[in-house]
Amino acid sequence: MSPIKLLIIDDELDFRESIALYLQDAGFVVLEASNGREGLDLFDHDRPDIVFTDLHMPVMDGFEFIAELAGKSPATPIIVISGIGHVKEVTRAMRLGARDYLVKPILDMDDLKLVIMKAFRENSLIKEIDSLKDKLLSGDLRHQEAFSLIKTQNQDMIALMKYLEAIAITSEPVLITGETGTGKELLAEAVHKVSERKGDFIAVNISGLDDQMFSDTLFGHVKGAFSSAEHHREGLLAQAAGGSIFLDEIGDLHETSQVKLLRLLQERKYYQLGADIPKKTDARIIAATNRDLRQMVNSGTFRADLYYRLFTHQITIPPLRDRKGDIPLLLDCFIHEAANTLGKKPPTYPPELLSYLAAYDFPGNVRELMAMVFDAVARHTHGVLAIDSFRKAIGFEISTKTAINDMAKCTIMLHNGDVERMPTLDEAETVLIGQAMDLANGNQGVAATLLGISRNALNKKINRRKARSHMV
Template sequence: MRILIIDDEPVLQDVLGTLLRREGFEVIQASTAGEGLRLVEEQETDLVLLDLMLPDRPGLEVLKELKQKDPELVVVVITAYSSVEGAIAAMREGAFHYIPKPFKNQEVILTVRKGLEQRRLQSENRALRQRLEGIDNLVWRGPAMGSVIELVRRAAPSRSNILLTGESGTGKELLARAIHQLSPRAAGPFVVVNTGSVPTDLLESTLFGHVRGAFTGAVAARRGLFEVADGGTIFLDEIGTITPQTQAKLLRVIQEREFIPVGGEHTVKVDVRLIAATNADLRAMVADGTFREDLYYRLNVITIELPPLRARKEDIPALASHFLRRCGEENGKPNLQLSPEALDVLLAFDWPGNVRQLENVIERAVVLSTGDTIGVDLLPDEVRSPGAVAAPLVPPDGIDLKRAVNDYTRALIEASLSRCGGVQRRAAQMLRVRPSTLNEMIRRLGIAAADRD
C-alpha cells in the first residue's frame, strides 16, 4: 500500500521513509503542502503522514482539502508535544490519529498499520455496497421473481455469458446491472448497447471500433464499446436484431476474446463478460436461418427468463409504492398515497407493457395529482376500462371491407416502422409476424419504407 509523507524536515523525511520502506510499504514524499496535494491527485494514496507545520500552508487546511479529495483517505498528523491541541483539532476534522514528536519507531508502525486496516475495511464495505445496490434496485415480493433473483445470485459471480429473455418492459437492463454489481467485475465498466436502435451499417463500428479512413466519414479512429467495456460487462439488448455479418464477428469475440476494428489490421484483446437480452424467440430464428446456431449456444450458457407482470401480480403493490415514492420525490410531492380502489384497478389490469407501463402510469398520475391521494380518476382509460373497444363506424351506404382492412394494416405497419426507426426486423417482432411476411405486406400495400434491416 502507498504512504505519502508531507513534511519539510529532511531528517524526519529520511527517518520515516527508511522505517516504512523497511516494513514493506511503498513511500512517496513531499516537502510542501502544494507538492503533497499534487501527488495525491496523480497517484492513488492509502495513507498520509502530515506535519501540521508546513512552510506554504497550515496543516489543518491541507487536511481538509485531502479529505475533500478522498473522504476515505487515512491521514495521521505529526505534531510537536507543544501543539497537541492542534492535533486534537485535526482529529475533529477527520484525521485518523496523531503522532507527537519525538516519536518511537514502533508507535509509528503500529499507528500506520491500524490506519491501513481501516482503509482496507472501508474499501471492502464500499465494494459490498456497490454489489448490493444492484439487488436493492429490484422490487419484488412473490415467488416468480424470487426464483429469478436466486438464479441471479448464483450466476453473477461466474464468468459465463448470460441470456436474459422476456417481454419488453420486464426489466432486463435492470437485471443485467444487478448481475454486474454482484460480480467480481463490479468495479469495472457496465456498457449498455441497444443493438436494435443502432443503424445496421453503424453497429459493427459501434461495437468494435474503426480506424481512420475505414469508411466515408471516419475522419478519426474510434474505440468500440467492447474495448470500452474491457474489465467489465457489456449488455447487448435486442440481440436478435443484429445482422449475420455482425453475428459472425460477435462469435469471434466470445470465443477468442479478441476482434479487429473495422478497417484495421491488428487484433484488440479484451476481457469482457457478455450479457445479452431479447424479447424474440431465438430458437425460432435459428430454425428459420436468421440467427446463427453456434452464436445462440455461446450466448445461451445461462438463460434467465423474466416473467411478465401479469404473471407476478403479487409484486404490483410493492412496485406501485416504489414508483409512487420515487416519482413523488422527483415532482415535489413526497407524501402521495394510492387509494385502495386505484390499487384494485392496477391489480385487475394485465399490463401488456409490463413494469415499464406501470411506471409510466404511476408517473402520469403523480404529475396530474392535486391532492395527497392517487385515485382511480387519475389512471388512464385503457387501465380503468381495458375491455372497452370503440365500435367501428359503418357509413349508411356501406364500406369497402378489403380497403378498410388494408388501410388499418397499413397504418399499423407504418406506426411500427416509425417506432422502430425503419428497422423491419424489429417492426416484425412488434407485430408478431415473420420478417419475410412483413416485407411481403410492405410491398403489397405500397408502403415506402427504408429497409435498415
C-alpha cells in the same frame, strides 16, 4: 471418470467401422447404427454422451433423426457428418438441432477428437448449470444491495436473482429474455455489480444497427477506415474493459454481425474497422431480447451456433401479469419516486386502485405501470391520489377484454352432457357480474368500471338477484 460414450450413425459400413476403431483405440466407448431408427433405439437403451450422424440413410434419414432426438434430449450434442458441398443440408440440420458438423472424408482424426472434446466440455457445462439451478434456488440473496432496484416478493423472480447471483462470478455470456418492460437491463446491471468486476457497465441497444454501425459502435475504427473516419475511435468494448457490456435487443442483430459476435464470444478477439491486427477483450457479454431466439433459429433468422453459445446462462423474466402480487410494492415505490422527482409530497392512494390494477394484464409490464403512476402523480394536486388517469389508460381495455373472455367462459359452462347451448341474457349477466366482482376482489366500484356501467346500476342488479334467490 467414466469414458465418453459415442454413437455413430452411418449406412456406410466401412466408414463407420474405421471411425469406430480409431475412437475405441483413443479410449472412447463407441456404439454403431446404420440408420436413424436404429440410432434412436440405441440412444434410448445406452444414453450416449455425443451423437454423430449422416444425413442420407434408409429407413430414417438424418434430418428426421435430429428433429426427434433434439425434441427428446435437447442437451445431447448432435454432430453431422456430411459430404462436401452440402451446405444447405448442413444448415437445415443445424436449424433442427445439430450442434456442429464434420466434412467427409475425415482426413485428420485429431480434428475429430477436438470436436468430441469441445462438445463434451460444452455439454458438461450445461449439465453443471442445470444442477446449479436446482441447488442454488434456496436460501437468501447474499448481495441484496445489487438487486435493490428490483422490487419483488414473487418467488420466481427471487429464484432468478439467486441464479444470477450464483453465475455472476463466471466469465460466460448471460442471455436475459422477457417481454418489453420487464426489467432486463436492471437484472443485467445487477449481474455486473455482483460479479465485482473493476470495469464499467456499458449498455447499448443494437436494434436498427446495420453491420457497419454495429462494428463501429462495438469495435471502433482506425483513421481512414472509411471516408468520414478522420480520427481513430475506440469502440464500446474498449470502454467496457474489465467490466460488462450489455447488448439489448440481440434478436434484431444483422446476420453478418451475428458472425462477428460469435467470433468475439469464442476467441475473445475483435477487429476494429480498417485494422488487420486483432484486439483482445475481457469484457463480460450480457445479451437481452424480447424475441423467441429458438423460433428464430428454426426459421433461419438467427444462427444456431450463436444461440447455443449464448444459451450457457439463460433466464426468462416473468411478465407482470404473472406476478401481480408485486403491484403493491411497485405502486408504492413509483409513487415515492415520482413525487421525489416532481418535488411533491407522496400522496396516498385509494384501496380500490389495487383491485383495479390487478384486473389489468399490463402488456407493457413494469414500465407501463411506472408510466401510469408518474402521470397520475404529475396530475395530482391534493388529497388522495385520483384514479381517473388510470381509468383513461386501461379502463376500456379491461372492460372490453373481460366481457369477451367471460362470455366465452359462460358458453363453456352451459354444457349438459353432449348438448351445448348459448346462454340466455340473464345467465350471461350473472356470470359477467360474478367474474367482474372476482377480478375486483369484491369492490363494486371497480367491478362496475370493468362492466362499463355505473356503481348504482351494478348495486341494483346485485340486489335484484339476491332478492330473486331469496324468493326461490
